[in-house]
Amino acid sequence: MKQNKLKSGETNIIGITGGVGAGKSAVLGYIEENYNARVIYSDNVANDIKKKGYPAYDELLALLGDGILDETGEIDKKKMAEAIFGNEKLLSSVNNILHPAVNTFIINIIDNEREKGELDFVFVEAALLIENGYKNFVDELWYVYADESTRRKRLKESRGYTDEKIDKIFGSQLDDKTFRENADFVIDNSKTLKEATMQIDKKIGEWKA
Template sequence: MKQNKLTVGKTNIIGITGGIGAGKSEVLKYLGNKYNCRVIYSDQVANDIKKKGYPAYDELVSLLGKGILGEDGEIDKTRMASAIFNNKDALESVNNILHPAVNTFIINIIDEEREKGQLDFVFVEAALLIENGYKRIVDELWYVYASEDVRRVRLKESRGYWDQKIDDIFKNQLDEKTFRENADFVIDNSSSLDEMAVQIDIKLGEWVK
């Protein structure tokens, strides 16, 4: 058991990560409803910073051209996906724009909430927390675990994915050993939501409302 790094009376920053299909969204939904916190979804941040008025918008349009814009002048997700489809160089360039911009945006939110000091927690969700160096930013990193079999069933039922697609996704994500080595706390989300909730409430007993 790793040492608890959380402190009562301050805004604790917790990173939430895990493989696709592990149920991070359900964990975050529970946390958001139960605790005095703010939840930051990296995917939502990535969408926000592609809007007009943000630096990433201008950089992406400059890189990929105005063909990625919809009638409203905003970046159209489908058109942008088409522009980088099967183009590894373009995808790498897009990631080089988005990843630093997302990190900066999230760090700014963290700094603001720490300055306000009104929340017990800020939870940051991202599949690439470890790869993007968030262990240096968060107080603790939590790994949401579910067995591979459970994740496969969930992905087939919720997203209509097939085995080959799931295999390809799994190959491009960190393995369980790496997740566990970097995690300060592991939530086993292979079973029911109630069992998941019990683990969290035991961990955060001092903050349970």
């Protein structure tokens, strides 16, 4: 077990990541309900910064054209996906717009919450947390783990994914070894949510003590 880096009397920033199907949303739902914490979901931020009035909106429009807009003038997620489908260069350009904008938006939220000092924790959830360098501005990185067969079962039941689609997703994500090497704390969510939350309660209980 790595040394606890959480600080008493301050707003602690925790990055939380893990492979698809590991159950990050369920774990974070428990944390939001039971602790003085705010959860920032990077996917939600990515959706927000594509709205009118945000810099990413103008940049995406300049890159992809107004064919990606819906009838209200907002960016349509499906139309945008169709516009970049199969074009690696265009996808790379879109990511070069979105990733820095998401990071800046999240860092601003973190700075504001630290300044207010009202929360014990701010959790930042991102699938690409490690790849996007979040380790540089969080106090700890938590990894939600579930074994491959459990993740595969969950994805089939909850999302109707085929084995072929699951294999492709798994192949595009970091492996367990890399997640563990970068993590300060590992939550095993292979079994019941209750067993996972007991691990969280123990970890936060040690910080409170």
